[in-house]
Amino acid sequence: xxxxxxxxxxxxxxxxxxxxxxxxxxxxxxxxxxxLSRVAGYVYAVDGISFTLRAGETLGLVGExxxxxxxxxxxxxxxxxPTSGVVRLRGRRINNLGRRDMRxxxxxxxxxxxxxxxxxxxRMTAGDIVGEPLIxxxxxxxxxxxxxxxxxxxxxxLRPDQMIKYPHEFSGGQRQRLGIARALSLNPSLIVADExxxxxxxxxxxxxxxxxxxxxxxxxxxxxxxAHDLAVVEHISHRIAVMYLGRIVxxxxxxxLFARPLHPYTEAxxxxxxxPDPQMQRKRIILMGDVPSPINRPAGCHFHTRCPYxxxxxxxxxxxxxxxxxxxxxxxxxxxxxxxxxxxxS
Amino acid sequence: MHAPAPRPARLSPLNRRRLANFMANKRGFWSLxxxxxxxxxxxxxxxxxxxxxxxxxxxxxxxxxxxKTYPETAFGGEFETEADYRDPFxxxxxxxxxxxxxxxxxxxxxxxNRNLSVPAPAPxxxxxxxxxxxxxxxxxxxxxxxxRISILFGLTLTVVSSVIGIAAGAVQGYFGGWIDLGFxxxxxxxxxxxxxxxxxxxxxxxxxxxWWLLGLLLLFEWMALVxxxxxxxxxxxxxxxxxxxxxxxxxxxxxxxxxxxxxAMVATVTFLPFIMSGSVTALVSLDFLGFGLPAGSPSLGExxxxxxxxxxxxxxxxxxxxxxxxxxxxxxxxxEAVRDAFDPRKVFR
Numbered sequence: 001x002x003x004x005x006x007x008x009x010x011x012x013x014x015x016x017x018x019x020x021x022x023x024x025x026x027x028x029x030x031x032x033x034x035x036l037s038r039v040a041g042y043v044y045a046v047d048g049i050s051f052t053l054r055a056g057e058t059l060g061l062v063g064e065x066x067x068x069x070x071x072x073x074x075x076x077x078x079x080x081x082p083t084s085g086v087v088r089l090r091g092r093r094i095n096n097l098g099r100r101d102m103r104x105x106x107x108x109x110x111x112x113x114x115x116x117x118x119x120x121x122x123r124m125t126a127g128d129i130v131g132e133p134l135i136x137x138x139x140x141x142x143x144x145x146x147x148x149x150x151x152x153x154x155x156x157x158l159r160p161d162q163m164i165k166y167p168h169e170f171s172g173g174q175r176q177r178l179g180i181a182r183a184l185s186l187n188p189s190l191i192v193a194d195e196x197x198x199x200x201x202x203x204x205x206x207x208x209x210x211x212x213x214x215x216x217x218x219x220x221x222x223x224x225x226x227a228h229d230l231a232v233v234e235h236i237s238h239r240i241a242v243m244y245l246g247r248i249v250x251x252x253x254x255x256x257l258f259a260r261p262l263h264p265y266t267e268a269x270x271x272x273x274x275x276p277d278p279q280m281q282r283k284r285i286i287l288m289g290d291v292p293s294p295i296n297r298p299a300g301c302h303f304h305t306r307c308p309y310x311x312x313x314x315x316x317x318x319x320x321x322x323x324x325x326x327x328x329x330x331x332x333x334x335x336x337x338x339x340x341x342x343x344x345x346s
Numbered sequence: 347m348h349a350p351a352p353r354p355a356r357l358s359p360l361n362r363r364r365l366a367n368f369m370a371n372k373r374g375f376w377s378l379x380x381x382x383x384x385x386x387x388x389x390x391x392x393x394x395x396x397x398x399x400x401x402x403x404x405x406x407x408x409x410x411x412x413x414k415t416y417p418e419t420a421f422g423g424e425f426e427t428e429a430d431y432r433d434p435f436x437x438x439x440x441x442x443x444x445x446x447x448x449x450x451x452x453x454x455x456x457x458x459n460r461n462l463s464v465p466a467p468a469p470x471x472x473x474x475x476x477x478x479x480x481x482x483x484x485x486x487x488x489x490x491x492x493x494r495i496s497i498l499f500g501l502t503l504t505v506v507s508s509v510i511g512i513a514a515g516a517v518q519g520y521f522g523g524w525i526d527l528g529f530x531x532x533x534x535x536x537x538x539x540x541x542x543x544x545x546x547x548x549x550x551x552x553x554x555x556x557w558w559l560l561g562l563l564l565l566f567e568w569m570a571l572v573x574x575x576x577x578x579x580x581x582x583x584x585x586x587x588x589x590x591x592x593x594x595x596x597x598x599x600x601x602x603x604x605x606x607x608x609x610a611m612v613a614t615v616t617f618l619p620f621i622m623s624g625s626v627t628a629l630v631s632l633d634f635l636g637f638g639l640p641a642g643s644p645s646l647g648e649x650x651x652x653x654x655x656x657x658x659x660x661x662x663x664x665x666x667x668x669x670x671x672x673x674x675x676x677x678x679x680x681x682e683a684v685r686d687a688f689d690p691r692k693v694f695r
Binding site: 074077079099103106107109113114115118119120121122123125132133136137166168179182185186 | 595
């Protein structure tokens, strides 16, 4: 690990500095039209998100499909080039690095993809898939590779004799375990899990989520867990960020989000989570209309078109992120901080 | 799925599976063996069809005229020049003090049979199994030598043009953008050049030989694979496992050749037999038109042209047709079997 740490890192920040720091990250996709590929507009997939992630912590990133949560994960990993903003890993800015300079940092941050079918090369055996990163970084050679791969297979609940099989010979859950083993092979400190369980059966989802949590406890991993299933996110996350149209609208720890959601959108989302108690009466908030287009977003607060509490100035003025309670951030005009000293997201 | 047999082979399981799949395809498997046999025979054409005897016993000594040149004086003749073993005078001299063993076909590709009882082209006979062409040369010998040139030409052209084409297509598809755009426009212009006219113009300046023709056809042949490989790379570069490979620290070259290219291989390999047969056909047609190999060279195309010029001698046309059709069919059968063997989703029984 020490080798990949940048010398620019402030020594005092060693303990307090977050593992991952994202400041005002934006990714706008240009829409090109016509013969001359004129830029006709932008898809504001990710529009200025900020958060931090501490070592050993899981941050859940939830939102409807199309809200930009997957793009956010890929942009942080620089699999997609960000439009602007800053991404820091252990205090070292990485979003402006070239491919070659980025390489040492790739070891630190890995990814588990949503689709366990398309994310594994169909022409490589399971053992080769998991062992390849070791060869890329020259971490092991010869029989060491097989030993290390067998160890990783054991860690994710696969049998070492399955190393010679091809991805198509595995089930969806086993494939996702392979993807996790591949992500673990470089001993990363951060794993961006891009909806890792949404393509799986519900029974298998639980196994994979529990596997991720066991691995976190064992290796001290941090997860950026992108998902749309609130129940899964509640189970695995320490803190949760809710995204709507490319922005984080609420960011807080799991307990306060579920007990006291402050943003109207979060309220609506939570009211849709089924509760296994038929006696329990609950007011279901049904949002009207569809998610507005991320190309032509509503002025003011992006949520005002569907917000049951929207007021006049919501349509004009964009709400800023405010710390309403300690550690509980929300972007809504209707929720004002209890203490006058509001501060930006740290 | 049958489990791969556990044997101490050095092949990877993937290649073992491919080999098993290939061998399961009987038609392709036997086509390969027949093709290899023909190729091997043609490689040893000098021993099978030669105007010099394989072994001479003369005056207590052994001579091997195929591998060494002996003057006529060595066999009691009068001239210092090389012995003509088909000359009745030399044959008589050798038979006096020894004997000769001839190859199965006692003619080379350029040997003129002067003992024909009918005007050339002569019909098939005991001496000339498939008759002679219009200059009295043995058709079997010319076929054997002609096959060798055709196969070697096709193989070389296929290998070199595939390597260039795959590399060009991979770079275009993987990097995309302006590289892709510029390269594509260049290929569009380049493929518009009339290659046949270039060859005709060239043959006015020089006598094109094997290497000239190879180089000239290569100038255009490499484009055959570019589009296929480019399309596969364009498709694959946004696959999750390619993204994952980048996240796992793989370099561009590793991603291109380890992750993307193997998946582009089915499409590529599917084209290879057609490129190979196309290369063979290209040489045949150039020879047929008279712009190919130098006059007198053994060639399938030249034999085909003779068949057309001598319709009264059907053995020329029929022979060349059958041989060319057989060669091309074998190549396609092999190609089909290879293509199926490379397909990971194909399950044989």
